[in-house]
Amino acid sequence: MEPQHLHSFQPLSQSGIHMNQQQSFSLRDSNTSTANVDEIEKEAKHMGHFDPTRTLNAQASVRIDVKNTHFFYGSKQALFDVSLPILDRQVTALIGPSGCGKSTFLRTLNRMNDLIPGSRVSGQAVFDDFNIYDKKTDVVLLRQRIGMVFQRANPFPKSIFDNIAYGLRVQGKSRKLIEERVEYSLQAAALWDEVKDRLHTSALGLSGGQQQRLCIARALAVQPEVLLMDEPCSALDPIATLKIEELITELVKEYTIVIVTHNMQQAARVSHYTGFFLSGKLIEYSPTVQLFERPTRKETEDYISGRFG
Numbered sequence: 001m002e003p004q005h006l007h008s009f010q011p012l013s014q015s016g017i018h019m020n021q022q023q024s025f026s027l028r029d030s031n032t033s034t035a036n037v038d039e040i041e042k043e044a045k046h047m048g049h050f051d052p053t054r055t056l057n058a059q060a061s062v063r064i065d066v067k068n069t070h071f072f073y074g075s076k077q078a079l080f081d082v083s084l085p086i087l088d089r090q091v092t093a094l095i096g097p098s099g100c101g102k103s104t105f106l107r108t109l110n111r112m113n114d115l116i117p118g119s120r121v122s123g124q125a126v127f128d129d130f131n132i133y134d135k136k137t138d139v140v141l142l143r144q145r146i147g148m149v150f151q152r153a154n155p156f157p158k159s160i161f162d163n164i165a166y167g168l169r170v171q172g173k174s175r176k177l178i179e180e181r182v183e184y185s186l187q188a189a190a191l192w193d194e195v196k197d198r199l200h201t202s203a204l205g206l207s208g209g210q211q212q213r214l215c216i217a218r219a220l221a222v223q224p225e226v227l228l229m230d231e232p233c234s235a236l237d238p239i240a241t242l243k244i245e246e247l248i249t250e251l252v253k254e255y256t257i258v259i260v261t262h263n264m265q266q267a268a269r270v271s272h273y274t275g276f277f278l279s280g281k282l283i284e285y286s287p288t289v290q291l292f293e294r295p296t297r298k299e300t301e302d303y304i305s306g307r308f309g
């Protein structure tokens with residue numbers, strides 16, 4: 001299906017689905033105690049409710065133009081003719097039921113699937129003037145420019161400082177630049193104030209949410225242009241999740257973000273554009289608010305209304 005680039009849509013606040021209701025619903029619907037829910041809602045209020053419709057840019061340029069991507073794990077085809085634009089300094093969410101190919105698609109964008117023996121991709125993902133899938137693409141450089149944050153925080157068993165400095169040392173950067181970049185990255189990942197007095201202690205002593213922000217800082221340290229996030233909040237509690245979501249809304253001012261999420265409320269809270277995948281196919285792609293309020297495909301409607309998945 002040709003992705004639809006839809007430029008006119010109703011503001012979320014004038015629509016049937018209300019972000020704030022969704023946020024409360026998702027929290028109260030979780031296994032969280034009432035006391036915790038109150039605390040979380042206080043925190044959410046303090047942060048302000050996210051509203052990506054305010055920062056949606058209908059004229060954003062295409063940062064990665066994905067065209068006709070097919071992907072195979074050996075003889076098993078996992079992606080079928082996927083085409084969609086990843087827009088510059090916007091958050092693109094990828095949603096869909098388990099096994100529909102979201103993570104596979106995300107990993108094609110920085111060639112993480114190369115590590116899987118027997119995997120094969122065809123099509124194009126045009127980034128600047130080259131095709132990401134091209135055998136000639138320098139994947140080390142590509143992964144610096146298109147960084148990745150995984151489902152579970154995976155800090156190295158090293159100090160907080162060394163975690164961030166790692167990639168920079170590999171690049172042979174000077175000590176002074178490394179120190180500056182460590183502080184910048186931790187600031188950008190909203191972690192600096194919490195760790196500045198213990199930079200040389202083990203990263204493994206941080207909480208789960210802090211570890212995930214550390215991994216985001218580590219990805220930012222090598223100055224990527226695009227950040228891929230594969231269910232970055234799935235192992236986090238609701239407060240840590242809100243912090244990451246708030247961070248995403250800040251980071252997107254400077255970075256292009258693609259996030260895989262199981263959580264439709266999260267997609268609605270943080271993303272500007274959403275792609276809905278089913279059985280390896282991109283069924284629908286449009287501004288998030290439109291996809292949730294006025295899906296054009298029955299499969300999308302069935303999924304977002306909870307009829308399957």
Ligand SMILES: Nc1ncnc2c1ncn2[C@@H]1O[C@H](COP(=O)(O)OP(=O)(O)OP(=O)(O)O)[C@@H](O)[C@H]1O
Pocket residue numbers: 073076078096097098099100101102103104105116262
């Ligand atoms: N390394 C692999 N080898 C073979 N098949 C795989 C591999 N990784 C994923 N698959 C298969 O590819 C399909 C897409 O998987 P993928 O992980 O991309 O889906 P997903 O939508 O991200 O799922 P989930 O939400 O459960 O993480 C599934 O059928 C899955 O079993």
